[in-house]
Amino acid sequence: MRRLVRLQERWSSAPYAIVATVALLLLAGIGIILQNEAAYRDLQAQETRVQADILSASVTAALDFGDRQAAQEAVDTVRVNRQIRAIGVYDQAGALIAGYGRDGAGPPPRFVEPLPPAGNAVTATVPVISRSARIGTVFLAADPEPLSRRLTRYLVIGLLVVMAALVVGVLGLGQSALRRVNRILAERAEALVRANAELKVQVGERTKAEDQLRQAHKMQALGQLTGGIAHDFNNLLTVIQGSADMLRRPALADDKRLRYADAVVQASARAAALTGQLLAFARRQPLRPEIIEVNDLIRGMTDLLDRTLGERIEVKTRLSADACAVEADRAQLESALLNIAVNARDAMPDGGVLTIRTAGLEEAHAGRMVALSVSDSGSGMDEDTLSRAFEPFFTTKATGKGTGLGLSQVYGFASQSGGDVRIDSSPGEGTTVTLLLPCSGLAGRQRQDEEELAGPERRRSGRILLVEDNEEVGEFAETLLGELGHKVTRVRSGEAALRAALDEGFDAVFTDVVMPGMSGLELADRLAELRPQLPVILTTGYSDEIARSGPGGRPVILKPYRLETLAAAIDQSLGRKDQ
């Protein structure tokens, strides 16, 4: 910009410079012509003089011996030059000895110094010297070059000057046009800068508005989520609390007590599933992939689905023999299927058919995959709903009926497992949700593992160091472990656990991961150095650290855990220590 302005300033003085240049050029041209003319006249004078000199030399003897004829012959040789106008050869006394005059203009009859000027002619007067004595004079008058010839000679210079002036003039015109364009350009640039500044301000305002809107959306979503979760949790808590209250009643029949205890267990399981879904939605839940035969999993789930979906929904399965095994988190896959099925049920309030299909297929980029599709004969979705189906917290259900996290969980699980989800739906046509998962090459191992896990019951007892900062959970775990027949020492921090482990001999350490100060993982690492033989079992509801770096080969029990899970894990650790 500044450069443009400076350029313009510099160029604004250009017209004067151009006029001056043209004037200078013309002056130079005239100067050259004048100088040329003067030089030419000099040259002609010199030439005339040389001719006079030659004549003077050739008439010396003729003058010496008074030979007019010889002198005239010498004169005649000179007059061959057509430019010579008059020639005179005079003796010592100034008398004309020989001469020549063209067109009647003869030489002066007597030589008297100075000779009268001979018009525009170029004249030369040369003494005739014989052996250092002057014996006469030669006079020569020559025509200057005709004006037309001179003009033709100067025409070349004139043309050059005119051409140069023309070039400069054209340059000047171009420059003025350029200047005009530059000015327009500068104005436009300025306008552009202004527009840009304006735009920046607007963008800033827009960004601010968008931020505010996003914040509002977030708050709204949070409200929806909290509402949904609170509703679900309250329902579950109602069941748990009510059942616990009933269990407290004295003289309760055994079958009733068992029913209430089951209710507590079921409600807790659903609550755990709910938190699992939340974590899956946030895609922060550590997956525990295992090899799953998809067809087997679906067969195993049909009973559950029948019960969950109610009598008005008929569940059909069309399982293909091509369906391969996949490597996935079993709980997440089950949860995803359940979520899709529940959505299908809600789409068929008056009942219908739910079809679960499997198929093997070959995807161009991902290789062999298994397609697990769930179709309903329900109301279907319109374009708008379809486009937002995977959006977290988006739900078409009444407040409190759904969290809006179902399909989000499905999507999160699928993408985390290297697969994909597709929905085909149109209003009145029903909906098909297809879960695509990559095939695993390791089929059939899972069953073996399961058998090993479910092996013969070997109840061992030992001295367990329990590390837990939360008072309630700690007390509960201590009770559970005591019930299982272990001798339990409870500490409330990693540091205390380290001291206790060094002082006393323990058979196993059961530690929480997330604790203030030293974390469970750090504790496990330190113990691995100090007591390499001491088995460590980790437990956590959710841990960033484990999600990031893994448990380092140690068993992890996820909260909330069941008595059986805890018993099995402790047993396994003690068994490994014994070996």
Add this chain to the structure above:
Amino acid sequence: MNGGRLLLALALLFGAAPARAQPSEDSVKAAFLPRFARYVAWPPPAAPAPGAPFQLCLIGRDPFGRLLDRAASSELIDGHNVAVRRLASAGQARGCHLAFVQGVAGTDTARLLLALRGQPVLTVTDARAGPQRGMIHFTIVGGRVRFFIDDAAAAERGLVISSRLLALAAGVRQRR
């Protein structure tokens, strides 16, 4: 030759010509004699030494008298004065640069010229005195004093006559 004399006589008779007086044949010849020296180069040993005069010798008869003395005195050739020597015989001609040779009788001229042979002397003769010719031989053509030049004879003596003088001659015997 007769025409020339007649003209000369006429010129003498009506001496007062409108422009200027017509000079006599002898005075013209007397004026010419020293001037010849201007157009002749002598071989170095024969050329006059610096400061020494240029010697114009009259051998035999003297037809010019004071006319020649006057012409010679006004002449200056390359810084040399012109000294006129009048000699009776060729035997005294040593040192002469230019010699006007005219015997008393016609055969005398031939004898004198013969005597000067072998010397670097520019010999001048006059047709009036006889047909014997020196290197320069005066004659009258169209009433004007002209001269023949024997360049071949001059070359034999090592003399070089300027082409300008040759150009004025009525005839030239070319050198070989």
